[in-house]
Amino acid sequence: MTGKTGAASGALYLHLIVLAIVIVSELIGIQRLPIGIGTVIFLPILYAFALGILFNPAIFKASAKFLSRDAVKLSGAMITVAIMPFIAKFGTTVGPQISKIIEAGPALVLQELGNLGTILIAFPVAVFLLRMGREAVGATYSIDREPNLALIADKYGLNSPEGAGAMGVYATGTLIGTFVFAIMPPIVHGLGVFDVRALAMSCGVGSGSMLAACTGGLVAAVPDQKDIILALAAASNILTYATGLYVGMFVALPLTEWLYNKARPSERRAQA
Amino acid sequence: MANQTNTSATYADDLPLAAEDERKIDVIGHAGLLLIACAIGLVANWVGTGTSPLTALPGMATLYVACIVGLALARFVPFYLPGVAWVSLIAILITIPGVPGAAWVSEKVEHLNFLALATPALAYGGLALTASEFAIARCSGWKIVIVAICVMIGTYMGSVVVADLFLRLGQ
Incomplete structure (x- = not known):
């Protein structure tokens, strides 16, 4: 997936951006908003996804400088990889x-x-x-x-x-x-x-x-x-x-x- | 609505339709990517729960091995079952009471918060959306958004009603 040297730095930026997003999302933590019929619960995964979209090159043009098309593709492959430890933890x-x-x-x-x-x-x-x-x-x-x-x-x-x-x-x-x-x-x-x-x-x-x-x-x-x-x-x-x-x-x-x-x-x- | 068929079909190329492609996954290449994912997962767990990565490391290493074995099985077993299903089955197997080491595994993975482990995947997910996916969502229009919400509610509530019924019958 990282054929050229440019692709390698794109991949590095991708993982670093994800790391930053993860840290911010976990710092915000679970938030509860009581409404009449129950409680609306906001989870770190929601912030992570929203921040991901915010920095998505298709939305935020400036991030295309760091995230090449290949990096976005790698990000797609990383979803299935990154969900694996979660699925394994769930199994246990x-x-x-x-x-x-x-x-x-x-x-x-x-x-x-x-x-x-x-x-x-x-x-x-x-x-x-x-x-x-x-x-x-x-x-x-x-x-x-x-x-x-x-x-x-x-x-x-x-x-x-x-x-x-x-x-x-x-x-x-x-x-x-x-x-x-x-x-x-x-x-x-x-x-x-x-x-x-x-x-x-x-x-x-x-x-x-x-x-x-x-x-x-x-x-x-x-x-x-x-x-x-x-x-x-x-x-x-x-x-x-x-x-x-x-x-x-x-x-x-x-x-x-x-x-x-x-x-x-x-x-x-x-x-x- | 009338012209949506043509517009959305042109975007179909880069949708993740690779359900069967798992037969060909490169287990070695995935081992490296998985290492990165697990490292970020440890940080998520650290920030989210305050558990130091060193404490959580044995549990994460166990999950890592379970993932690799699961992916290898998906690759080499002659019938189709998705990698995630294999990973789940292995994780279940190694924690069933009585299986050698089960108590150790259960104790170690207890240091990992399940929700924190999902955070990295969602961050990648947000970054991975392509212009096509935004375009499909946009040009499908408001009707599809309503239908999609009904689909999610229907799928969930249908299961809830059936499950609740049979749990009551079983008592």
Whole structure:
């Protein structure tokens, strides 16, 4: 990845900027903002992401001097590398709690199907309320992280309405997903309706940053349940990694297609 | 909305669609990058929790080894499972009570705050966004933002309701 000497200094700047961002974000620390129905929790990962965007060469022109195109590319590769120790740490919380995990086994496995809830909520909004076309199929069939996006690319091509919908949700999720997943669980917990274990095991949606935000928010809201929250979230995230693509391929996408054809019987694929 | 198809497709080239490319990852090259990530992670943990990097080092070294072994498995095992899944499985395995060394590992990684370890990845994430990704988000328009929020709420709440139901049934 560092072919030229210029690329090497770009890489050095990249890691130094990240180091600086990390230090500032951790110094600010977790902040709580009480609102009527619960507490909005701001996490260091949010500041880190926001600061990253702020210094992104596509936004802040001056940083293009330090961060070459190659450095930005390296940054993309570093996301998957840097999330690894986090994922490993998360895994180590499961082992000690393994008997409790097995106890919650059926709920843990079946909640994977609950991810289809996106079709229940987002599909009607997209099709009936916003009058979207076939973009809605790609946009609402799943949470549209990388494996789901790959499935859409494979089936329809990204150069299609379905592809545009999936990419739109992917890009939006990348930009605001951490925020949404940090804010939502503590508020839902504040309703006092759901078992905190249910809130925890739903955090595994197949995205490392959403997982971090979701569990971070929950642990900040219910600190005495930290161990079981982490363990259940980690276990469900692994299940999603293992099953997400297949649920999408064999259940969610055919179901969304079928619903779309029911909702718009007159429409033919020629629309694109 | 009508012209978004054409505009967004031209940006598709540099989206991270490399889910299957993990089969070809270069484990040695990743070992070096992972070392940098772990070092920054130690600093994040230090600033965030006050735990000195020396105290946290054995735990981080253990996580490092778990990551490398996980990546190697993703590379060489003949069926597909993402690297992150392998890393998780190894981390679980080495902390199950009764497995040799499990107590030691659990005690050492306790010095690492899980959230601090995610901070570097998000910083890289913010810096890695390309002009294309901003452009897609912009030209997809407000409808996609609403739909994306509904997708996230739906995915999460669907799981919460199902999980809560079966936890109650199990009692």
